[in-house]
Amino acid sequence: MTNEVVIVGAGPVGLFLAAELALNGVRPVVLDRLPGRSGEQKANGLVGQVIRLLDHRGLHQPLRGTPGAPKPVPRFVFGAFPLELHRLAANPLHAMPVPQHRIEEVLEARALELGVTVLRRCEVTGFTQDPDGVTVDLQGPDGARQLRTRYLVGADGGRSTVRKLAGIGFPGVTSPDPVSRIAHVLPPEGLRSTDDGEILLPGCPTPFRPYTHTRTEHGVFVIAPFNPEAVMIATMEWGGPPVDEADPLTLDELRASIRRVTGADLPLTPARTAGPFTPRRTVGHNTRLAERYREGRVLLVGDAAHVHAATGGPGLNLGLQDAANLGWKLAADLRGWAPPGLLDSYQSERRPVGERVFMHSQAQTALMAPGPATTALRALVGELIAHDDNLARIAALMAGSDVRYATGCSHPLAGGFAPELALDTPDGSTRLAELAHSGRPLLLDLTGGTLGLADRAAGWKDRVDVLAADCAPAQPPAGALLLRPDGYVAWACAPGEADREGLDRALRDWFGEPRI
Known part of the structure; x- marks a missing residue:
């Protein structure tokens, strides 16, 4: 029997990737060498855009323990500078205190609920790949065995066995x-x-x-x-x-x-x-970045692809969004509708984000070091952060809300994470995040259907949901939005400007050819 995907590592990133694949009809197998969740106190919480991503999957409330949408934090810290974020008219930074063992508990429950298989006490000892798949060698409770899979994903941390066996370099700096x-x-x-x-x-x-x-x-x-x-x-x-x-x-x-x-x-x-x-x-x-995120049918996510200083808590923001980016693209490849180059865009989109996290985590560490030169530098940075436009740039950097993927669409929302919107739909009032719980692409007409886009997207109805809604009484930020499963805007148009040709291109570029 050939599994579609085998994921090595049952930490937060591996479990979230497994759930993302399951939402898209792929039932992966997750392997972990430990007998159970480690319970080790690693992360103390979540910081950044990932909190809104988890809200898109209905996981924000279980993790926070209270109802309601995520709210930005009024204060945070950057390189031991207090950030008075309440000064900002539009504060992009979210943070949520929750221990990592609780994150793993919630994510594992979701993965199991979606039919994911988690095999523990299983350690990868080797693998070989060919054009059709990967044969994985394991040492488990019953001795040595093999698994066959179409794709192997390493989510097994900074000392990743999968990365090493794949021959992927891990250059960087150790201090x-x-x-x-x-x-x-x-x-x-x-x-x-x-x-x-x-x-x-x-x-x-x-x-x-x-x-x-x-x-x-x-x-x-x-x-x-x-x-x-x-x-x-x-x-x-x-x-x-x-x-x-x-x-x-x-x-x-x-x-x-x-x-x-x-x-x-x-x-x-x-x-x-x-x-x-x-x-x-x-x-x-230890600051290191994998030379590449893919080697044939082997891919890397999370700490297997990058390690960095924990300053500012960017690790799970980076790793869980790696998983969200990869999950739907890998499922599209396995289901046969992925356009050319979609799976390769995982690396081209996410590796630069890793480089950006490296930059600001190292900068923060340098700003906290002792010595008169650092003290002088801090005086200058303190003056800069006192201005709201600079404060907003730092907040966006820490949140990851400044990430923009190349989409070929000129609308200001294209390439960024979808805005939070309160919507009136034929089924009642809701939030955009609640419409994203299915993990499917979504074409959202924010004019109540007056743009007439549903017929245009009919050829993609097997993989793209279409919905008409109103933002009233608020002014809609766009006439329509085409959302990728990871929450990013693939295409948008202004109210009254349907741009049907642009929509056709975006549907083909991201979700393949239509089926008649």
Whole structure:
């Protein structure tokens, strides 16, 4: 039996890709070498456009735990600079605190609900590919075995076995600094809060804003009181005492680092709250990007394709959108309607986004380093961020909302992520995000059907949904939108300008030839 897709790695990116494929009629097999979800405390939340993407799949509410559409955050941080995003008339940056083990739990439940098979205790030991597919060698609970698949996807992290076996280079830069330490602890004694909500450490005159990076002359300090029973504390140090990476981080080591960075001596006690609160140390930064995202019938997503500093939390924003971009294109290829070059556009669209994340994550790390030169640079950057137009550019960079794919359409919305819209449809009031839950392409006439586009798209009705709606009382941002399954606008036209020839081109360019 030949599987259509085998995905290696049952982390958030692999599970989300599996669900995206399943929405498009492909039932992948997901392999993971671990016996179950790791529970390791990695990401503490989601940042950026990915939150709106998850809303398009009906996953925002399960992850957040409360109803309603995503709301931008009033404040965030860039390179230890506070970003007062509430100043912006149009704030693009979303953030949602949710631990990675919960993200994996929700995404695995969705994948299983859609019929995805997840095989654990299965480790890939090799593979060979030919023009028709890939034969994967596994070591599992019952010994060695093989799987045959038409496509193999590596979602197996920065040390990706799939990438290495495919012979795909992973060039980049490794730096020994900074050393990051993080742990969840009981609220330390002696903490005080100011009237402005900042936190004072005993013996330290500097106030620290919670949930953000604060640069001192000796490093960076972070404190995040997520709940009364668990406070996350982290430090970053440059040029500190040597550490043995083989030794686990102890609370005494973290306490000594806090003392060096802030001057405060904080007694630390492990958090009692149930959950993965193991102290963790990361030595240096590893910034690497795969030379290519595809080798024949083998593809890479997420950390298998790129690793970078975690500053600003861009990892899952980047990786989950990789999965959304690849999922529908791979399904289109397997279902036989993909236009020429569609699958190759996965790399041409997503690799530049990885390069952009590299740029801003490294820039943020540089802005947090100690030293008078950095202090001078920060003074200049601080002046720039004080202007709202520069603040908006930084917010868009962090959100990933400045990403624009080449579409051949000149409308301002084309190539970007779809705007949030409240709509009146024949079935009642809804939001655009709710119409996207199916994961199918969508042609949305925002004039209530007056543009007459439904007949034009009739040849694609097997793969493109068509709907007429009104934005009333708001002015529609376009007369019509053609949305890709990953939420990006493939084509748009102004109200009163149907541009039927442009629509025909876009339907063919992205969704293949019509079926009569």
